Structure formats: structure tokens, C-alpha cells
Amino acid sequence: MKILVVGSGGREHAIAWKLSQSKKVEKIFCAPGNGGIKEIAELVDIKSDDIPGLLDFAKKNKIDLTVVGPEAPLVKGIVDIFRKNGLKAFGPFKDVAMLEGSKVFSKNVMKRFSLATAGFKVFDNSLDAKKYLKETGVPIVIKADGLAAGKGVIIPKTIEEGLKAIDSIMVEKIFGDSGSKVIIEDCLDGEEASLLVFTDGKTIVPLESSQDHKRIFDSDKGPNTGGMGAYSPAPVVTKDIMEEAIKNVFRPVIDGLRKEGKIYKGVLYAGLMMTRKGPMVLEFNVRFGDPETQAILPRLKSDLADIMMACVDGTLDKIDVKWEKFYCISVVCASKGYPDEYEKNKEISGLKEAGEIKDIIVFHAGTKAENGKVLTSGGRVLGVTSLGKDIKSAKANAYKAIGRITFEGMQYRKDIGDKAIGR
Ligand code: AMP
Ligand code: GLY
Secondary structure, eight states, X not given: OEEEEEEXXXXXXXXXXXXXXXXXXXXXXXXXXXXXXXXXXXXXXXXXXXXXXXXXXXXXXXXXXXXXXXXXXXXXXXXXXXXXXXXXXXXXXXXXXXXXXXXXXXXXXXXHTTOOBOOEEXXXXXXXXXXXXXXXXXXXXXXESSOOXXXXXXOOSSHHHHHHHHIIIIISOTTGGGGSSEEXXXXXXXXXXXXXXXXXXXXXXXXXXXXXXXXXEGGGXXXXXXXXXXXXXOTTSOHHHHHHHIIIIIHHXXXXXXXXXXXXXEEEEEEEEEETTEXXXXXXXXXXXXXXXXXXXXXXXXXXXXXXXXHHHTOGGXXXXXXXXXXXEEEEEXXXXXXXXXXXXXXXXXXXXXXXXXXXXXXXXXXXXXXXXXXXXXSEEEEEEEEESSHHHHHHHHHHHHTTOBOTXXXXXXXXXXXXXXX
16 A cells, blocks of 8 residues: 655654554655654655645555645645545545634534533624623633634633734734634633544544643643643543543534535544533544644554545444553653744754663654754654553653753653643
8 A cells, every 4th residue: 555644743753653564555655744754754845735736646656545634734625636536535525624624613513413512602803702702701712713723722811812812813814814703712621631533424433542731831831832742541531531522522523414414534533621510522623633643643553554544435343443551652842932933953863862762752743854964843843752551651761762862942841641640
């Protein structure tokens, strides 16, 4: 099987790494990839949202399966376009990729299928949104409708901050058309977890649970990022919560959409808040999480290529998906300045020495290989990942490996795993 992985992050490195273990996979290409993926796949210089370019490449190279990592090409309809051209791509079609592409669409789906989620109102003009905010006060959550590279959710501390956020989104249009509408929703309180499932539109197979760490600093302080580390499994997701989420979140959505003629295939990711009233849905993503994937896929025993093909072909009921018992933790090393403007082109040393430690996998995100060196090229640079018999030993081993890695301005959280230890 020839596979094309689309994307360039730590998530795509983990996907390509897992696929490379499949006996059925003879060759992996990755567009555009990064300095680490280069070791296991042939990099192709095509951007992840250049759908005509990717289609042309996949046709010429007779790609059997294209695996789409990020949301932007999915929301643009890459899977539909590939299918029209007789090519298989893992991921949802455009009509359901809107679960991530539009928060208004997503909240309406949640409402239609009676999911537990925060109460919300939709606004298409800033004056009404501001009037409502003044009436409700804080805490409250303001969300841009469309894609905003993970920056479209604001939880203002004061009404003034909220009014400013509405102006930035709807008047200054800092996220472009993504800010034509906003959602203002109730603020939920609790611990978050990520639940992902594989589905072919009928069969649903949960992945092991995981927990991301969104804030930049220890103890969940500072601004939100794409995610600074994750571990799997997440003890906060008990067996009961997992069963409840399948029954009351994933089943109603996937079955409900199918009854409306919309078949969801691929991975569906629900961000859940464990509130006092039980798990409530914060958001849907229509792809693997980053960095959750780096902590989940090392625990997958089964062949990822088989699972992905079965999702595309509608035969997931024939696949037995098995998981390793061990724990896995992935700690993100980021560039100085991230999540704001960050430094680039810093040489990374110690990668080989870190990788030599038992049970360590160093997934690359924002890196590039140049003249025999590995340089930083993005905000999130590496996902230093460790397996372990328990979360404590996995954590200790991951931080031991980080101790061998250096680049100027490197920052990372020191508390990934702590929430799970002793639970
Ligand atoms: P989203 O892009 O919808 O995942 O939101 C990003 C982050 O904002 C989530 O991971 C939560 O930490 C936070 N968030 C989103 N919606 C809410 C809510 N209704 N209440 C509290 N926090 C929220
Ligand atoms: N880790 C959060 C996300 O992938 O959206």
C-alpha cells in the first residue's frame, strides 16, 4: 500500500510512525512533513491545504490511501474531491467536517441530537452580541464561528475584555470570515478530557482516552496553546464515562447525521468537560488531536492502515482494535515566545541521545532538516514521548529524555502527567 500523509505536525509524525510499522505499507509520502518525518517518509513539497497539488501528486503516484491530519483541508472538502477522482482519503466529507469548520453548525447538531453541552446564543452582528454580553456578564465564553487556528475561543475576565474580543472578531475581523458570526455560551467548570473514536459511519470504535494540557504554563496558567502535552489513558475518563460518551455523544451524532444522509467517516474527536452534572461536550474536531495522538498511537496494537482503510470502505465491524496496557506521555517542547510570535531557525541538539533512552520516541513538529542539522521551524517543536508501566515512570522517563535535548529558548511544561499520578 502506498500512503500519503498530509500535514507537518507532531500528530502527522505519530501517524506516519505508526503506519510505518504496518507490513502492508510499502511506502509513505508526507506533504509537507518535517525534519523528523523525513526519516520514515519521503517528503513532498506541497502545502497541506493545496488540494489540487495534493490530488495531482496522489494521482501520479497511484496513492492507495491519503491520510489527512489537519482540519483545514478537510473543511475545504479534500475527501470529497479525492473520492470524485477515484482516490481514497481517510477523513470526513465536507458536509460533516463542518462539525469543526463551523461552531454554529456544531452547536446546532448538538442541540438537534440532545447532547449535553453549554447553553449558547448565536450572533451575526456585534451590537447585539455586545448587548447580550453586558446583560449576562462574566464568566462567559465567546467563540468565533469558523476556523481560527485554535485561537477563536475567548474566556474574558471582565465585560470590557469581552467587548474588545467581540470587536476584534466581528469588526476588525482578526480571523477573517471566521468571525462573521460569534457564539456566546455559558462557561462550564471541570476537568477536560479528549475522547476520539474511529468510525465508518455505522460502527464506532473508541480510541483510548487522553488528556491534553492547553495552557502554556504549569498548573494550567497563561494563555491557551495548541496543546503542551498529553497522556493516555486519562484516569478522569472512567469506564462509565467512556460508555456514557459513546451512548449519549457519539452514537446520537453519527447515527443522527447518517439518518440525515450525511455519513461521517474517519476520526471524530469530542472535547469533554467533566462537570458536576456529568460529561458535557465543549467541541468536536474532525481529526486526530495534537498532541493527544502522540500519546495514543504508541499504545495501539492493531494495524493502523487496516483500521483507516476499514473506515473508508465501511468495514470497521470486521476489525478488532487492540490496545497496549502501558501508559504513554508526550511532552511538548516549544519555541521561545510561543503561543505568540516565536523564534525560529535554532539548532536542536541531543535528539539522538534522547532517542537512545529506552521507551522514548521523539516526535517532531516544527522542525526542518538542513545541511545535516535539525532546526526549529515552528511554535511547537517536539513531542518527547515515553511509554511506561505507570504514568509516574513514563513521566520521569520523558523528562529524562528532555534533559538531553537543547535549543535556544526551549520551553516546556514540567507538570504533564501530574493530574493522573495518584489517581
Ligand atoms: P474549543 O476550541 O471549543 O475546544 O475551546 C478551546 C478551549 O476553550 C477548550 O478546550 C476549553 O478549555 C475552553 N472552553 C471552550 N468552551 C468552553 C465552555 N463552554 N466553558 C469553559 N471553557 C470552555
Ligand atoms: N489538542 C487539541 C486539538 O487537537 O484540537
